[in-house]
Amino acid sequence: MTDPVTPTVEGTAKAQTAGIITTDVVVLGGGLAGLSMAAALATAGVPVVCIDRDSPDARAGAEFDIRTTAISYGSMKVLDGVGVWAHMAGQAGPILDIRVANQFSPLFVHYDHRELSFEGEHKPFGWILDNKDMRRALFARVAELPGLVHLAPAQAVSVERSRNGASVTLADGRVVRARLVVGADGRRSLARDSAKIGLRQWRYDQTAIVCTIGHSEPHNGVAVEHFLPNGPFAVLPMSGNRSSIVWSENSSLAGIYMKLSDAEFIAELDRRSGGYLGDIELLSRREAWPLSVSLAKSFIAERLALVGEAAHAIHPIAGQGLNLGLRDVAALAEVIVDAHRLGLDVGSPEVLARFQRWRRFDTVVLAAVCDGLVHLFSNNIPPVRLAREVGLAVVNRLPPLKRLFMRHAMGVVGDLPRLIRGAPL
Secondary structure, eight states: OOOOOOOOOOSSOEEEETTEEEOSEEEEOOSHHHHHHHHHHHHTTOOEEEEOSSOHHHHTSTTTOOOEEEEEHHHHHHHHHTTOGGGTGGGOEEEOEEEEEETTOSOEEEEEGGGOOBTTBOOOSEEEEEHHHHHHHHHHHHHHOTTEEEEOSOOEEEEEEETTEEEEEETTSOEEEESEEEEOOOTTOHHHHHTTOOEEEEEEEEEEEEEEEEESSOOTTEEEEEEETTEEEEEEEOSSSEEEEEEEEEHHHHHHHHTSOHHHHHHHHHHHHTTTTOSEEEOSOOEEEEEEEEEESOSEETTEEEOGGGTEEOOGGGSOHHHHHHHHHHHHHHHHHHHHHTTOOTTSHHHHHHHHHHHHHHHHHHHHHHHHHHHHHSOOOHHHHHHHHHHHHHHHTOHHHHHHHHHHHHTOOSSOOTTTTTOOO
């Protein structure tokens, strides 16, 4: 392989010769994690190119992605710090209370946001918003940043890396040269595969059925999760009288539920939710997503760092998928920005090793915890069921332990990057 030319450090990424773009960092992937990564770097003055296979109009369309995303309080601080939150806050539904129950037992854990205080105020645990609204907010922020080049639609076909630099070749023949490639291109990551980074992965015998519903009664900002024998059933509060349904079901049964008529499906939702939302209507189509876990054996390689689902994908049982990715973004942006300001090589082994040390332990632990919760709660063995109910009741009656769990849910525990602490990059 011919070594890519070491890119020059320019005020912005720009075309150097016909078909060649030179920059400091190239982000491969224009999804939620990829655009957040690009926005973070550009906000701090690091020249960056983001390669997005889809056009902004397609990604922001109502039918492109019906899913919703849970944004923890810590993740909101990241998005606020890079100028994205201002574009989406009006569409986000706050989570003020969380109620977790084992099936329909009267014993449950209740988290109330008024039990914690940040900056002298009671803050929501997080927010629920449509993926399409988050994408629109990211596109709006990207358009404001002169140091960010958003190539969309553009399809990457190869990634080459060497000691001196990296290059990404696009299907139309253009080449982006950079000091560092950030792989934010999802579970089937070209960036990860190009570095021959292996995956540890396994599948659950569960499928997530997702949709958005409207209801006649207010949800009052309460997120509800019932742990049922075949998987958790979550009702998540959105803006207005809307809620997001994330229903994890045995895969052999999920197909049956997906084939129900709308009236039959709504009746099943009403039964599982306990009827507290009043009259229910479907506001979106239904989608089914097989559930699995994947964890890259390394988050870094020469001139490469992985973030988001290119590095890890976990069960949605705790709603931490994108939040884990945004912690990657905050940590990687911090080490890159620190190196850039000192005039150092942002893709050096030292910079990448710092990122890996920071993020890998947190990711492995959370993946293991979520996997343990799935196996603990997705069964109907009487002694285990009783132990679960007692455990939930104990947590609910021990304020110090409950507050620790609440802080975990908010994403404000551990070695936090500057963005999550509310400090600028």
